[in-house]
Structures are given as C-alpha cells and as structure tokens.
Amino acid sequence: MSSERDRPFVTDDTQVQTETRDARMTGGGADNRFNSKLREAFGSSPFILTKFDQFMNWVRGSSMFMLQFGIACCSIEMMHTYSVKHDLDRFAAGVPRASPRQADVIIVPGTIVSKFAPRMKRVYDQMPEPKFVVGMGSCTISGGPFQEGYNVIKGAEEVIPVDIHVPGCPPRPEALIYGVAKLQQRIAEGESSPVTVKPYELEQFDDLEQDEIVEKLADQIDEDDLVMRYNWADSP
Amino acid sequence: MSLEEPTPDDGAVETLPTGADEIAELLGDLVIDTETHVNAPGFVIRPDTVQETLRRLRDEAGFDHLSCVTAEEREDRYESIYHLTSFDDRQREVSVIVPTTKDDPVSESAAPVFRTADWHEREAYDLVGIDYDDHPDLRRILLPETWQGHPLSQNYDQDRPQIVTLDEWENPLAEDHREDEGDTMYINIGPHHPATHGVLHVKTVLDGEQVADVDPDIGYLHRCEEQMCQTKTYRHQIMPYPDRWDYASSGLLNEWAYARAAEDLNDIEVPEYAQIIRTMGSELCRIASHMLAVGTFALDVYGDFTAIFMYAMRDREKTQNILEDLTGQRMMFNYFRLGGVVWDLPEPRDEFFETVRDFLDDLPQALEEYHDLITGNEILQSRTIDTGVLPPEVAKSYGATGPVARGSGIDYDLRRDDPYGYYDELEWDVITEDGCDNFSRLLVRLREVEESAKIIEQCADLLEDWPEDEREIQANVPRTLKPDDDTEIYRAVEAAKGELGIYIRGDGTDKPGRFKIRSPCFSNLQTLPEMSTGEYIPDMVASLGSLDIVLGEVDR
C-alpha cells in the first residue's frame, strides 16, 4: 500500500474529477464506472467475474440511495415522489441521504445558475463511484423556460454527465418514478450510455487562459482558487 | 391596538397627509418635480436628500412601510423608486423617485431609515448598477462577486464570458475573538443542505453553540425572472413565469399579482364570476403552500421525514388534485389570463364541487391531527416558544409581511387592507398572533388554513348557484396590449408568504419596459440575523424554517 499504484481510490478531489470525466468521455459498453475493488480482486477469473458482475449490477439497481438535493420548483414534485401516494421507496430508491458521500444517485431537480454550478459540481464529485445522475425537468435539459437568462446554465450536462433525462416542467411524480425505474433497469443490465459533458469544469484560476477578464480579476482571485469559466457565447 | 384599525374619528389618523398636495406641502422644497403613477403620486427628489425625505415621510406622514425599491436605467438617467405605504392603511401610497446622472449614478442610501433598503439597494446595485452612498455594505447580492457588468443595465452584453469562484469563506469574526481567548467557529450551512429549504447559503459564526453572526448569502437560484418578463409580451407570454417564482404551490397567488398589476395598468375589468374562481383557486394554493411550510418546519425541528411531513404531503396531494382538475396542471397552472381565467370549472361541475367539499369536510379533522402532533407537542413547544423573537417594530422596519408579520402581531393583510378579487364580499378574519416567536408564526399558518377553508367554502357555494348564462370567465381584452409610454404602476397582492408586489413601467410597446418583482420572501429573509444572533444554532434552523422562504422567490 505504499506506492500510488496500489491505491486506485485516491481521494484527491481533482483526481476524482478528471477520472470521472475521462470515464464518461471514453464511454461505451459496461464502462469503467462499474469498476470496483471487488472486481479488481476477482479480476483473474473471468467466469466468476461475469456472474458476480451481474449480481452486483442487480444489487446496485435494487438498492439506490438518492441524494437529498433540492434546487428549484422540480424539487417540490420530487418531495411528492418520495412521500405518501407515490412513494418512491416501493421501487427500492426511497432513502434520501443528506450527505453526498452516502449517495449513489443524484436527481438534479431544477434550474442551475452560474453561482450554483460550481457547488453542484463539488457535490457530484463528492459522491462515491459508481454514481448516476437523473436530470429532472426541462431546466436540466436546456435551461427550460429560463434558457435565455443571463445567469442560467443551459442544462445540467454542461456541468455533470446525466444518465436519464426526465422531461417536463415539472415532470409529474409518475414520470420521475418512470425515469428512476429506467435507470435501475439500465444499471441492472450493466448498460450505460456514453455521455459527453461539455465541460464547464472547475479549474484552478491560474490554469485559465489569459484574457481580458482573467487579467481583470487577477487581483481578486487567488491563483489556486477553484473557478468555473462560462463561455456564454458557445452555449447553445 | 387602536392604531391598527383606523376609525374616522381617530384624531391621529385624520391629521396624516394623504393627498398628493398635502404630501407635497410636507416635503416642501425637497421635491423638485412630481409625477403620477397609476397607483400613487410620485415625487422626484435630489439624490442627496433621500434619507431626509424618507424620514420625514415615515415620521410625519406615517409611511412606515418601504415596500419595494425599484431601480432602472432610462435613456438619460438612472432611477431608484422607493414605493412607500403604511402598515395601518395600505391604500395610502407614495412613490419617491430619485434620478441620478448616467456618468455618476450615486444616490444616498435609505438603509439608515428603513433597514429593508439594505438588501433592496444591494440588488439595485447588483443588477442595474446604481451606487448608494452611506450604504452599510454595498456588494453584489444575487450574482457572484466576480461578475462583470450589471445585467439589467442597457448596454449589458450577455455573451461576455464570466468567471465564478468556488470560495473558501473566512470567519469574519476570527480576529475579534482571538484576544479574549474566545473561540469562534465558522460554518457554512448550504447551499446544499437539507435545512435550508433549497439553495440558500447561510454563513454562520458560532460561539460555542450560540450563533454569533449570521449572513444569508442568496443568489443560487437567480433565474433572471425580471429579464424574462421584460422580454415577453403582456397578453400571454408573461403569465407562465409567476408560477415559478414561489413554486411551493402558490402559483395562482403569484399569477394574481401579475394579473392585478397588468389589469390595472391596462384598465381591464374582470367579471365577477372569474373573480370568484380566482379567489377559490388562490386559497387552495395558500392551503397547499402553508401545508408545505408546516411540514418542512416540523422536518426542521424533528429532523426526519416523520409523520407530520407525510401528513402534510397527503393533504397537499388533495389540494393539488383539485387544482389539477381546475387548471390542468399540478403545479405550474398558467390558469389566469388578463381579464379572467382560461376556462370554466371542469365538467361535471357537481363532481368537482363534491371533491372540494370532501376536502373541506376532512380538513378540520386533519387540522386537529396537526395540532395534536405539532402545536400540542411539548418538545416542539419548548423548541419554538420564545425562540426566534421578532419584535413588531423590527419586523416593520425590515418590511416583513405575511405570516411572519402577523406572527409578530402586525395586523396587515392585503386581502382586507387593499381589497381585490372577491375577498371583501366574503366572511373571514385576518389571523394575528402576539408571540413574535417561531411558534406564533407556525400557529398563524395553521389558523390561516382554516380561514382559507372558509373562503373556499363560500366561493364554492356562490359558484354552484351562479346562473348558467352569466358564467363569464373572461373580459374582452384586445389581442395586443400596449400601455402608453411612461405609465408606471406598483400593485401587490397577499401571496402565501406575504406582500407580493409587481412594478411595471409601460414603454409604449407590447412588452414591459421594466418589470420588477417585490418578493415577500426576500424581505422576510432579511430578518434572519435579527432573530438568530445570540440564539442557539438549532433555534436558528427553526427560525429559518418558520420564515418559510422559497428560494425561487427570494432570488427570482
């Protein structure tokens, strides 16, 4: 356990973040999001591994811990999905965890604005792998009704990768349940789609390209502060 | 309480100047020009006499409620408009207009006179770019500190890149306490935290378990609502947006705020039948909203998804079902139209009325359950009684309204004080509680649910008996509305959280020249430091819950 190689799960934030992105970007098939220590341990014996993998996928799909995460209007419908009548718990996904470190699914329920995106990224980065994202509502698809706003991120995929999009404004609880069920199905089958993130990434300030605005802010921001740079003109 | 109910023979009230001339006389040569807004007389003053003018209006004319501060950039000047009114008599209104030049937009701050001006002026600085002299803490409030430009000013380039930091915040009291060996700890609550009801960030400094300093940091859900409304047409396009301000199911109440302002601006009469439907729908929304407030408050105090939360959600489901029958949507109704509502009650009407009546019949029992579980519960009582105290004077100075004000004994409710819709024809009471604490605010909400139920019942009776050939749901409204250039109006309604006001300036086109939202939550949230400093940290969480803020409305 001394060298870097022996510890594949370094909890250095920056590390996690790029690893996640790379995993997402290469995509394809049962991707390495499903990697685990167990799998590495069993790695030498492919026969057991396949079975075990299937078993693990089934387990993952059948016991999902959701992150208790509210942003905007959609979170009200999300609360309805969790509580009486719709009761997401029936689908083995109804234990909202308050801490990202205990959750494996994050439902993004609402509009993401410039001030919030870096925080959401951080929350996402803090979740342990494998992790999945359900985008709830038009806002997480494109910015929804606020797409033209000066401050609104044009969809969650600008910041984090999304597995399932549930359209609607807000989607009805039934729709969200359907989305979650679909996600479970996909996890259980070991599928995941290649997702590309158009990265609005957290970067260290001095890694940014020098331009007018960077120069202007140079005396306000420390070089190693994490920042997110928005290029609005390139957003859809 | 004699001041709360002004009677004509009350000497003190009679001497208060109300007419434009009397106020002009009171202000004397502070006034450099006058204007007429649709809702109130407007007085133009010099930017260095703001405090004097407002102080005089407050102390000598009883204008003790700074409802809103609107800032805008015009062709040749910047303007801040202070919308003043009075808690005792909401129908007395006056606008104070402060123009400043383009190249040096500096105006005196009103914060020393009305504390609520603090945040309102910060917002004006943030979005429009007016500088306020003598302001205690003028920095950005909604947008990130590092933002470039002021988005609601005229030459703002929306495509320029922006950089936003992920800060580590510093303990603002660290220095002060180092010497006397006291030790303070800084914690961030939020923006992702279950107790903040959304994406609020509360910068808290603790001294042991006590709160030494708290600073709510907002703007994590600033969705450019004002900009959106300014780029849409009056007739149809704006109406969907109000649903998304206070999204905790107060949709219709918000829509009414816009409808009221726009109807008054364009002189549209709403048929009585439509008014009754509006009234009924709105009160259903109020119940849904208060249920959520009560449920999440219990969640905050007890700390888990317990029975109360589930009960509250159960009752909300019922109201949402009724509203869905009525409007076609569970949350984002888009049901009002200028001049009425979009469609009549659903057929078969009997069935609809039956659902409504069933709901109302079950409500007393449900409320009894709440009282058993919540207000009658000793644990909750000891957690909430005498914590988060907000004295009425402080509440007024911060412009707190709605259940927050009424929980501090301020008898102020726009449904009665500035009647609109069908409220003045119905039998119901304004609820107040004198405790000024978290418990009172909770109680006010629970009791208001009863009052809303009364209103709904009367509306249902009226609607049921309404002759079939007189069911007029919409007035005749021209297809495009173009209010004259330079007509200005500020109108408010009593939304679930308090006074929701809309300022619109028509500029001769079919889109508003300036659309400003006065959000009750924004003002209410400002009282948090006042209520929590010196209290224990769990009490701060309870106070925050008792304010019942919805971030969509705080940040807009």
Ligand code: SF4
């Ligand atoms: S999709 Fe609609 S309901 Fe959901 S957060 Fe966006 S605006 Fe609100």
